[in-house]
Amino acid sequence: MNARSGSDVLEALIEATNRRDLDGIVEQFAEDVRSDTPAHPARSFVGREQVRRNWHQILGAIGDLNATIGASASGPGSSAGRETVWAEIAFDGHRPDGVPWKMRGVTVNDVVEGRIAALRFYLEPVDDSPLDVDAAVSRAVAAPLAAPAPAATAGAVR
Numbered sequence: 001m002n003a004r005s006g007s008d009v010l011e012a013l014i015e016a017t018n019r020r021d022l023d024g025i026v027e028q029f030a031e032d033v034r035s036d037t038p039a040h041p042a043r044s045f046v047g048r049e050q051v052r053r054n055w056h057q058i059l060g061a062i063g064d065l066n067a068t069i070g071a072s073a074s075g076p077g078s079s080a081g082r083e084t085v086w087a088e089i090a091f092d093g094h095r096p097d098g099v100p101w102k103m104r105g106v107t108v109n110d111v112v113e114g115r116i117a118a119l120r121f122y123l124e125p126v127d128d129s130p131l132d133v134d135a136a137v138s139r140a141v142a143a144p145l146a147a148p149a150p151a152a153t154a155g156a157v158r
Contacts, residue, residue: 006074006085006111013116014089017067020059026052027115034118043121062093062101077110082117085109089123102126 004012009028016024029048037043059065070088077084091103105123109116131139 004111004114006083006109007072009111009114009116010069010072010085010087010109014067014069017065017091020065022052022055022059025055030112030115030117033116035121036119037121039122039124061096062091063096065091065093065101067091077112081112083111085111091123 013025013028016028026048029051031048032046033048033051034046035044035051068090070090072085072087074083074085076082086106086108088106089104091101093101095101103123103125105121107123108120110118
């Protein structure tokens with residue numbers, strides 16, 4: 001049995017990523033790891049071999065990849081022997097065409113026997129567009145921008 005904590009596993013994953021060590025990355029995951037991407041359900045998968053394929057592509061394309069943890073927390077998992085580790089992660093680098101590549105978000109990792117057995121992946125590419133919050137919400141709900149409602153005034157005549 002591997003005595004590594006969930007925080008140790010997360011740290012080893014980030015270190016392997018920054019060393020561009022594909023085997024070291026893959027080793028942090030259980031053989032039958034379940035990766036769920038709630039915002040993109042079709043991207044969910046089971047198995048360490050898909051982890052390998054994903055990271056092979058990333059490491060092959062982003063030659064200067066750097067991963068950092070902004071914040072993390074851990075606690076007991078949903079069942080005995082499980083630990084849940086939440087991590088805010090930033091990935092930075094450049095694509096082969098020189099364009100900056102940035103991803104930000106959170107992963108929620110269930111660690112069992114020193115390996116990630118399941119995770120929920122909430123990382124997204126950074127969108128540097130000048131779209132403000134009003135336009136982004138409007139676009140997300142496919143509605144035209146509405147004029148703000150008039151503010152109620154005290155003593156208004158009815």
